Amino acid sequence: GDSVTQMEGPVTLSEEAFLTINCTYTATGYPSLFWYVQYPGEGLQLLLKATKADDKGSNKGFEATYRKETTSFHLEKGSVQVSDSAVYFCALGATDSWGKLQFGAGTQVVVTP
Amino acid sequence: SAVISQKPSRDICQRGTSLTIQCQVDSQVTMMFWYRQQPGQSLTLIATANQGSEATYESGFVIDKFPISRPNLTFSTLTVSNMSPEDSSIYLCSVGDREYGNTIYFGEGSWLTVV
Numbered sequence: 001g002d003s004v005t006q007m008e009g010p011v012t013l014s015e016e017a018f019l020t021i022n023c024t025y026t027a028t029g030y031p032s033l034f035w036y037v038q039y040p041g042e043g044l045q046l047l048l049k050a051t052k053a054d055d056k057g058s059n060k061g062f063e064a065t066y067r068k069e070t071t072s073f074h075l076e077k078g079s080v081q082v083s084d085s086a087v088y089f090c091a092l093g094a095t096d097s098w099g100k101l102q103f104g105a106g107t108q109v110v111v112t113p
Numbered sequence: 114s115a116v117i118s119q120k121p122s123r124d125i126c127q128r129g130t131s132l133t134i135q136c137q138v139d140s141q142v143t144m145m146f147w148y149r150q151q152p153g154q155s156l157t158l159i160a161t162a163n164q165g166s167e168a169t170y171e172s173g174f175v176i177d178k179f180p181i182s183r184p185n186l187t188f189s190t191l192t193v194s195n196m197s198p199e200d201s202s203i204y205l206c207s208v209g210d211r212e213y214g215n216t217i218y219f220g221e222g223s224w225l226t227v228v
Contacts, residue, residue: 020159021208025157033218042221043203043205043220043221043222044156044224045219046216046217046219049216056132084181088166089156091156093217095193097161098144098209098211099143099144099146099207099209099217100146100158100161101146101156101207101217102158103155103156103157104155105154105155106155110162113228
């Protein structure tokens, strides 16, 4: 079945450092891919998405490119802020049932001043 | 985008009781789903809430424990029955519609603690 593998956290960074969170997937067909963010004590917010190979999703300085050849959707940000401290989830849209999401384990990111 | 309201936002429940969580969307949507997020864990899909028919449950989740209703295209409820401490989780409603492209939106979640 479909699955998502995400790098383990916590990831601790200094402000203005470069952030990468690795995400790879296994799926039949061509799923849509998502990054969601969960700030402390809050629900889930969509950060960005990509619906086909080579698409690049971007939002709030974050980017991720849908790489079919490596089945990856790594999240990057060039200069993190303390306010980026959160848990980040990579998710895959089910190819056999539209709307259902398969989530990765989540990566906690802690940004220190 | 869709605006999703969940109630209650937080609750502390007694062991053995049941609680119903409501999910209200500001527009008609095709698909509604319920997820569970146990403490420190990722999200797991409980079921798809089907309008006018029985919900479709994922492996490991049963209707007797998590009855779901969806009377129309903007509203759904999830009941957590006969609760135990293991049911302490965040329960999240999500919605999607092809009018929103391939975007799936989530409510703020209902944070339940069972004591």
